[in-house]
Amino acid sequence: MYEGVTEYFATLFQVNQDLVSKQEFYDKIMDKIQSASGYDDTMSFTTMSENILEEPYASNYINVYSKGALIGMCVDIMLREESNGHRGILSLMKELSMKYGVNKPFEDDKLIDEIVAMTYPSLRDFFDRHVIGTEPIDYNEFFNKVGLKVEKGAKVETNYILNGNQIIVAADPEKGTIFFNDSVSQNSFWHDNGVLPNDVIKKVNGEEVTLPTANSIFQKVFMWKPGEDIEVVLNRNGEDIVIKTTLTQSYTSGTALVENPNATPEQIALRKAWLKG
Template sequence: MKRAILIFFLAIYAATHAQITYHYETNLKDLSQDKLAVHLKISGFSEDTLTFCFPKIIPGIYGAMNFGQYISTLEVFDKKGKKLKTAQTDMNSWMIYDAKNIARVSYLADDAWETFDTILKEGFFRSAASSFSDSAFVITPNSLFGYFRGHLHHPIEISIRKGMELYPATSLKKTLKLNQDVFFAKDYHQLVDNPILYALPDTTMIKLPGISVEVACYSTSGKSISKDIAEYIRPLLINQSKYLNDKLPVDHYTFLIYHSLAPNRHHLIGDGLEHSNSTLILLYMPLDIETIRQNIYGIASHEFFHTLMPLGLHSQEIENYDYNEPKFSKHLWLYEGMTEYFTMHMPVKTGLQTEKEFFKMVEEKIAFMNQFDPNLALTDLSLHPMEMQDQYYNVYLKGALVNLCLDIRLRELSGGEYGTKDLVLDLMAHYRGKPFEDGKFFSDLVIVSGYPELEAFIRDYIQGTETLPLKELLLKAGVKLDKGKISEVENPTAEQQKLRAVWLH
């Protein structure tokens, strides 16, 4: 009898929770003053009060964007059309009373930027925000669709009406019709992880063993550019696969590229934000395919490597991301630093680049790093990125260089057999897709690597502020660093030659 009662109550609980689904609707044809009307149909809540939120911040950026600032005239109704009482509690949150009777939420969503150009603002990342125009819609779901606090894990369905000439590029599961598209996400995390680019069709598919890649582009010039860009991205993906031992971490991927026409080559800007199965890239430059391809290469490479970390290898703080009260991981040195190092290292390792070209990049990063605070540990910067925006870019400089040092150190310890790439792949295998505990990661790293000597390296150069041992470690690889310049050692030893060969070739 008790078992029957338990099954009954479990069935009631499952039925109550299963019925909660977010059903969003908007119409791109009704764009007015850069605003879209958004309607959410949802019911089945048991709480008396609920908070409807837009993110303050999202994964991959480290400045408070406050996406609620683009929302206006938010109203909530019951199933009879009666307006429910609401109160805005902060820039991103609305308290809703009598929440058990919620049936519909309606509001206007403004875009965050009009054109992608040289006007930059600290802490504002346009690749995380939306832009609407009659010819193209860059939709970052976090700036258009909200969520109820405590209800992030319900399925989401989005219906978008549009002109039949517009095509939606995204990695979301979708059903396409002439005038209406429907998108599906298993929860809010997956939705935020998948931007959408609506524009006239300009797409090229890349088919490689184990992966299908869509390159979708929009250029304010009105010209088609996806085919030329895809021809440049294709060898990049082939070499990244080679670099990762022919084990790409995803089987489908979408590059969403928005190109804003610049009048000349004096100001070239690129911005990208990584997602699990896509990257949104914004470009401001002339319609010169070679210039576009050269700039896309570095951005696309860096963002695609993010499929390893933090998208594949990350802490619980990222797995259980809090969009409005985020807790940061101390491992930006890994998420951004290692990713940037792989972006630098892959071309020379796979023969796309010469040693001279590689060392030129190293010199540039050393010079740039020296403009930042040397007494700020990478772990401290990682834990407080929003308060240290003026220091944040150093994760791409010192973060990359500390991993260069780690790579050489591992090669030295292993007789050339083991490096940072092997370490990352081993860590991913160790955690098997599960998030790690932030405070235990360093000890796990040492154990997985098999080299207890790394404890001192981590203590001094990642957790600490000791000067990076670039000079000493580069010398072990047969090159010398003097006054910021790198050159070959005359008459290198066989040991130096061997270490350099396994590191760079």
């Protein structure tokens, strides 16, 4: 759980210090939920940590950076709620560091008991069910506490090679070409510039796109940012089409974590304490 809490701190710190917007932070939380969904959501985290060199635990260990961070988020929100916004997981870690230290390490198997003793009984139920136990976490329960909701079909930011996690290009090995697939229609930048499914990508910023060069070229496309000037040459039914423009933010339709416009004053206050406390 330690790695997960550290990962959570790194993510929360960015929004706390205004290095990213609140929506960017929410998007990162959704990314972690998406990433965690690829692993066994019923696996006990304590059992995994005790058997990390054995399967199936070893292959699920990387999930500590996704679900582990989400566990940290849930504990943080619970602490904020129980303390009327005054305590969070960071203050808890400070309290633990004062009690323990380099010369007095805590015992791993007693850490949860220690945390519960220092905080609130509600954390015992959470740890028993979701960390020691095998019950998946209902993240909506925690989002609701801070006036957030998961919205399907929302307008979400994406880049110029993906729609969320779905790549928008494909290869034709027989012809040796790379082309836009059907998903390009859901990418606002390319759609607004008239790109259609099956358009062959011939050149990107002067570089010829072939099967051997595609990987390195699309790595560069992945790093494109709004405001950059680009030139792409396509071929549609034998006719070349040149797109020479300045990048604008691209969007697609997806699932997003957003602020609930009907959130109560109490929910908004707890959200503020969580993000800025």
